[in-house]
Amino acid sequence: xxxxxxxxxxxxxxxxxxxxxxxxxxxxxxxxxxxxxxxxxxxxxxxxxxxxxxxxxxxxxxxxxxxxxxxxxxxxxxxxxxxxxxxxxxxxxxxxxxxxxxxxxxxxxxxxxxxxxxxxxxxxxxxxxxxxxxxxxxxxxxxxxxxxxxxxxxxxxxxxxxxxxxxxxxxxxxxxxxxxxxxxxxxxxxxxxxxxxxxxxxxxxxxxxxxxxxxxxxxxxxxxxxxxxxxxxxxxxxxxxxxxxxxxxxxxxxxxxxxxxxxxxxxxxxxxxxxxxxxxxxxxxxxxxxxxxxxxxxxxxxxxxxxxxxxxxxxxx
Amino acid sequence: xxxxxxxxxxxxxxxxxxxxxxxxxxxxxxxxxxxxxxxxxxxxxxxxxxxxxxxxxxxxxxxxxxxxxxxxxxxxxxxxxxxxxxxxxxxxxxxxxxxxxxxxxxxxxxxxxxxxxxxxxxxxxxxxxxxxxxxxxxxxxxxxxxxxxxxxxxxxxxxxxxxxxxxxxxxxxxxxxxxxxxxxxxxxxxxxxxxxxxxxxxxxxxxxxxxxxxxxxxxxxxxxxxxxxxxxxxxxxxxxxxxxxxxxxxxxxxxxxxxxxxxxxxxxxxxxxxxxxxxxxxxxxxxxxxxxxxxxxxxxxxxxxxxxxxxxxxxxx
Numbered sequence: 001x002x003x004x005x006x007x008x009x010x011x012x013x014x015x016x017x018x019x020x021x022x023x024x025x026x027x028x029x030x031x032x033x034x035x036x037x038x039x040x041x042x043x044x045x046x047x048x049x050x051x052x053x054x055x056x057x058x059x060x061x062x063x064x065x066x067x068x069x070x071x072x073x074x075x076x077x078x079x080x081x082x083x084x085x086x087x088x089x090x091x092x093x094x095x096x097x098x099x100x101x102x103x104x105x106x107x108x109x110x111x112x113x114x115x116x117x118x119x120x121x122x123x124x125x126x127x128x129x130x131x132x133x134x135x136x137x138x139x140x141x142x143x144x145x146x147x148x149x150x151x152x153x154x155x156x157x158x159x160x161x162x163x164x165x166x167x168x169x170x171x172x173x174x175x176x177x178x179x180x181x182x183x184x185x186x187x188x189x190x191x192x193x194x195x196x197x198x199x200x201x202x203x204x205x206x207x208x209x210x211x212x213x214x215x216x217x218x219x220x221x222x223x224x225x226x227x228x229x230x231x232x233x234x235x236x237x238x239x240x241x242x243x244x245x246x247x248x249x250x251x252x253x254x255x256x257x258x259x260x261x262x263x264x265x266x267x268x269x270x271x272x273x274x275x276x277x278x279x280x281x282x283x284x285x286x287x288x289x290x291x292x293x294x295x296x297x298x299x300x301x302x303x304x305x306x307x308x309x310x311x312x313x314x315x316x317x
Numbered sequence: 318x319x320x321x322x323x324x325x326x327x328x329x330x331x332x333x334x335x336x337x338x339x340x341x342x343x344x345x346x347x348x349x350x351x352x353x354x355x356x357x358x359x360x361x362x363x364x365x366x367x368x369x370x371x372x373x374x375x376x377x378x379x380x381x382x383x384x385x386x387x388x389x390x391x392x393x394x395x396x397x398x399x400x401x402x403x404x405x406x407x408x409x410x411x412x413x414x415x416x417x418x419x420x421x422x423x424x425x426x427x428x429x430x431x432x433x434x435x436x437x438x439x440x441x442x443x444x445x446x447x448x449x450x451x452x453x454x455x456x457x458x459x460x461x462x463x464x465x466x467x468x469x470x471x472x473x474x475x476x477x478x479x480x481x482x483x484x485x486x487x488x489x490x491x492x493x494x495x496x497x498x499x500x501x502x503x504x505x506x507x508x509x510x511x512x513x514x515x516x517x518x519x520x521x522x523x524x525x526x527x528x529x530x531x532x533x534x535x536x537x538x539x540x541x542x543x544x545x546x547x548x549x550x551x552x553x554x555x556x557x558x559x560x561x562x563x564x565x566x567x568x569x570x571x572x573x574x575x576x577x578x579x580x581x582x583x584x585x586x587x588x589x590x591x592x593x594x595x596x597x598x599x600x601x602x603x604x605x606x607x608x609x610x611x612x613x614x615x616x617x618x619x620x621x622x623x624x625x626x627x628x629x630x631x632x633x634x
Contacts, residue, residue, distance in 0.1 A: 121441065122487065138455060163610075166438060168436055170439065192439060292614065293477075293480075294614075297611075
């Protein structure tokens with residue numbers, strides 16, 4: 001009976017996605033997230049059922065590694081990544097890192113729920129790479145290695161980014177995807193008719209993961225992935241820039257985004273925890289953007305900004 | 318040279334859509350809305366350009382009637398409608414009602430901007446009934462008489478409702494459209510794959526307007542329009558209920574909606590001005606719904622609630 005090693009880390013909610021990516025890049029097949037905020041707003045109906053859920057700023061993220069993996073190496077890799085995040089002023093809170101052995105059956109049970117096609121929007125469905133899935137008319141399929149896709153692929157920050165892309169893309173656009181991660185937003189942009197997609201992530205490991213996922217999908221020759229430090233030094237203009245990254249990083253993107261986005265183009269920013277919303281919004285307004293749409297699920301916010309001089313088209317038009 | 322009569326009314330922003338509908342039902346080909354809130358959030362960049370836009374709770378709505386129409390009759394009809402709104406506790410603010418003659422050319426210039434196809438989402442485009450418009454692959458066309466459609470059809474409350482329908486509809490659903498107005502949300506639901514759509518509005522005049530618009534569109538035999546007082550007395554269950562009406566009316570819909578919506582179904586509520594948001598949200602939570610997504614454009618909010626016992630599926634799932 002093959003065993004799995006379970007590694008658990010507790011961090012500030014805001015670092016949830018960045019740390020999830022760290023755990024996955026260190027070799028985990030995915031992560032499970034336990035967040036007390038998932039229960040917020042349920043008090044009215046479930047007050048009697050869930051009286052004990054104490055609200056916390058911290059979330060617990062669990063990752064799984066094969067028993068053959070050297071857990072000390074993995075811990076070292078993760079600690080290095082956490083130190084990088086700290087240097088970016090990401091609030092991590094107090095870290096705890098524990099690991100335990102887990103039997104194959106337990107692991108399979110834990111993950112079964114994630115191994116299913118997830119229809120995220122009317123047109124976009126995320127499907128595990130090995131699954132046979134028959135698309136209905138008009139349905140667009142994003143094939144992803146579930147290591148990256150599930151647990152993070154159906155996260156509110158990704159869902160809201162996909163909603164936003166559907167709202168602004170019409171076909172023929174040039175799109176820049178900042179901090180592409182799994183590549184899911186680049187694949188979606190291509191499926192929604194973008195002519196060219198330029199995807200960037202920080203290092204070669206992240207770029208390889210994105211390329212592997214993109215290669216699972218047909219007709220994605222129009223997606224170009226490269227290592228890059230946000231939008232710094234880019235000269236490629238775009239109709240749409242999408243950035244699903246941490247709020248503290250987003251504020252460093254807005255000025256470059258305004259420089260690169262064509263007139264009447266859009267900046268989509270997601271991954272914004274509510275307490276950082278005003279900071280990100282102000283950065284984009286200062287850069288010259290106008291806010292068109294704000295979406296939120298639980299604690300997570302996404303903003304759609306427009307670069308335009310035509311006020312009438314923005315609100316109420 | 319044919320002349321037009323211009324009628325202007327100033328009301329509280331919250332009553333904007335209800336009063337627009339009144340003016341249109343009284344025979345106007347459409348309305349023009351002037352709202353100072355359209356300039357909110359633009360101060361950062363345009364502070365020097367628009368220093369004189371004083372923020373106000375009031376909006377000015379302008380409607381146009383043929384010179385042959387009896388403007389006194391029209392004023393009486395509108396005043397009766399305004400009295401009905403007052404009885405529903407709709408805050409109208411101080412009313413002013415003026416009218417002046419307008420030359421044909423002025424009228425045509427004023428309206429030109431509205432006489433164009435408007436691609437609202439990735440898939441949905443609203444097209445004036447007489448226009449030849451060639452749909453691109455996957456694009457779904459909503460044909461509307463611009464009397465109803467333009468000026469109100471591209472209003473944020475309608476846009477957000479259409480975004481929400483795209484997010485929750487997958488095909489095969491039964492949809493109830495409360496306060497259907499122009500019928501635009503019923504037509505959209507049908508285009509997005511709903512099996513049956515039941516549309517209701519308060520009186521026979523509104524029902525006729527909706528039926529006329531629906532008849533402009535192909536394959537809408539699955540839309541059934543009838544007069545009805547919100548959801549009172551209905552027994553027809555639904556997968557999705559959409560209500561794009563005033564916040565003060567929405568709070569009277571939530572309990573009936575919870576009764577009629579099937580497990581795992583959705584309630585979409587739009588037309589909610591920010592100051593009434595908490596009131597509407599609380600009414601839906603009290604009825605038993607869980608909040609999934611909140612969207613806003615300017616002062617206008619839309620909420621997507623789910624009827625479910627599965628907490629994990631609501632946020633972060």
